[in-house]
Amino acid sequence: MTEEGETVMSESSFLYEGKAKKIYPTDDPNVVRVEYKDDATAFNGEKKGSVPGKGELNNRISALLFTYLGKRGIPHHFIRTLSATEQLVKRVNILPVEVVVRNRVAGSLARRLGLKEGSLCPSPLVEFYYKNDERGDPLITEDHIALMELASREQIRQMRERALQVNELLIELMTEKGVDLIDFKLEFGQDENGKLLLADEISPDTCRFWDRGTGKKLDKDRFRHSLGGVEDAYYEIWTRLGGEDRV
Ligand code: TMP
Ligand code: ASP
Numbered sequence: 434m435t436e437e438g439e440t441v442m443s444e445s446s447f448l449y450e451g452k453a454k455k456i457y458p459t460d461d462p463n464v465v466r467v468e469y470k471d472d473a474t475a476f477n478g479e480k481k482g483s484v485p486g487k488g489e490l491n492n493r494i495s496a497l498l499f500t501y502l503g504k505r506g507i508p509h510h511f512i513r514t515l516s517a518t519e520q521l522v523k524r525v526n527i528l529p530v531e532v533v534v535r536n537r538v539a540g541s542l543a544r545r546l547g548l549k550e551g552s553l554c555p556s557p558l559v560e561f562y563y564k565n566d567e568r569g570d571p572l573i574t575e576d577h578i579a580l581m582e583l584a585s586r587e588q589i590r591q592m593r594e595r596a597l598q599v600n601e602l603l604i605e606l607m608t609e610k611g612v613d614l615i616d617f618k619l620e621f622g623q624d625e626n627g628k629l630l631l632a633d634e635i636s637p638d639t640c641r642f643w644d645r646g647t648g649k650k651l652d653k654d655r656f657r658h659s660l661g662g663v664e665d666a667y668y669e670i671w672t673r674l675g676g677e678d679r680v
Contacts, residue, residue, distance in 0.1 A: 452478065453491070453638060463625055465524045466515065469495075473638070475657040477569050484656060488518045490667040491636035496520055497674055498603070498635040505602050507595060509631040510622060517678075525622025525632050528584045529564040530573075532592050534600045535616040539641050540654075542616075545572075551648070557600050559593050564620075591629050592621050599631070607642065610673040612651065615641035637667045644669075 448465065449456040452474045457466040469488035474481050492514065499511035512521040535558040538548040542558070563573045563583065575589050584592065596619055607614045617640035620633035633639070637652040644651060651666040 459521065463524050464512065464521055467520050467522055469518050473656050477566060480657065482656060484663045486664045487667060490671050491634060491638055492518050492520055493676055493678060494636045494671055494674065495634040497676065501606060502599060502602055502631065507599060507631055508628065523624055523630065525624050525630055527620055527622040527632060528588065530578060530583050530592070531562040531564055531570065532596045532619045532621070533560040533562065533616060534558065534596050535560070536600070537615045539615050557597060559596055588629055595631065611645045612673060613643045613645050615643055617641070637670050642670055
């Protein structure tokens with residue numbers, strides 16, 4: 434789940450390479466360039482592959498969703514799209530916590546508790562995971578976050594509150610497009626002034642989207658479970674969102 438990467442000092446090279454993105458420095462120390470890759474991994478890197486066109490689609494979908502959320506009051510890191518696969522974002526220190534919101538049972542929640550995939554959660558669930566590849570990104574409680582000083586109590590409160598706001602806003606948007614938002618993962622970072630910003634990406638790599646009519650999965654589960662048609666599914670999300678650029 435985490436994007437454990439390499440750090441290099443050379444200016445001409447990247448600062449950090451994750452599983453699906455590379456981060457490069459820019460002339461402005463508070464801005465970095467993100468390059469979205471076609472690479473895909475699942476199950477903590479156990480399954481590896483490449484999905485042609487995924488980098489471009491995720492770059493564009495993420496830009497669109499951050500812009501949408503920003504207009505509705507969610508502070509975030511996105512600045513602007515640079516090219517088909519690249520965007521500029523504010524440099525932040527990512528908190529080592531992944532925040533997952535769930536509206537229906539799927540994935541690890543179904544596996545961990547033996548619940549039926551697709552069952553509706555009576556109200557949205559918020560979960561925290563510790564970003565630590567070695568330990569397989571364990572589910573943790575707010576007290577664990579405080580114990581390990583991964584984030585302050587105030588930051589935990591803000592992450593929960595904002596994650597639920599993002600959920601409401603994304604549900605509103607996706608429902609209009611005939612898509613059910615099953616769950617998603619967010620990451621937050623602190624800017625140079627200590628302000629908490631929504632960061633990383635929001636895309637079919639980090640969300641579960643099911644077609645409202647057919648229940649068809651339009652997200653990374655197609656890759657995780659070798660269902661085929663991964664790029665088509667991502668493209669479907671992009672076009673439903675009104676995406677127009679040629680991809
Ligand atoms: P999970 O059911 O596997 O815990 O996933 C919950 C949500 O988080 C789902 O929308 C996919 C997303 N997610 C990531 O973005 N990165 C990850 O590494 C994992 C495991 C899940
Ligand atoms: N991207 C994650 C990994 O490779 C897992 C996932 O999204 O399922 O660990």
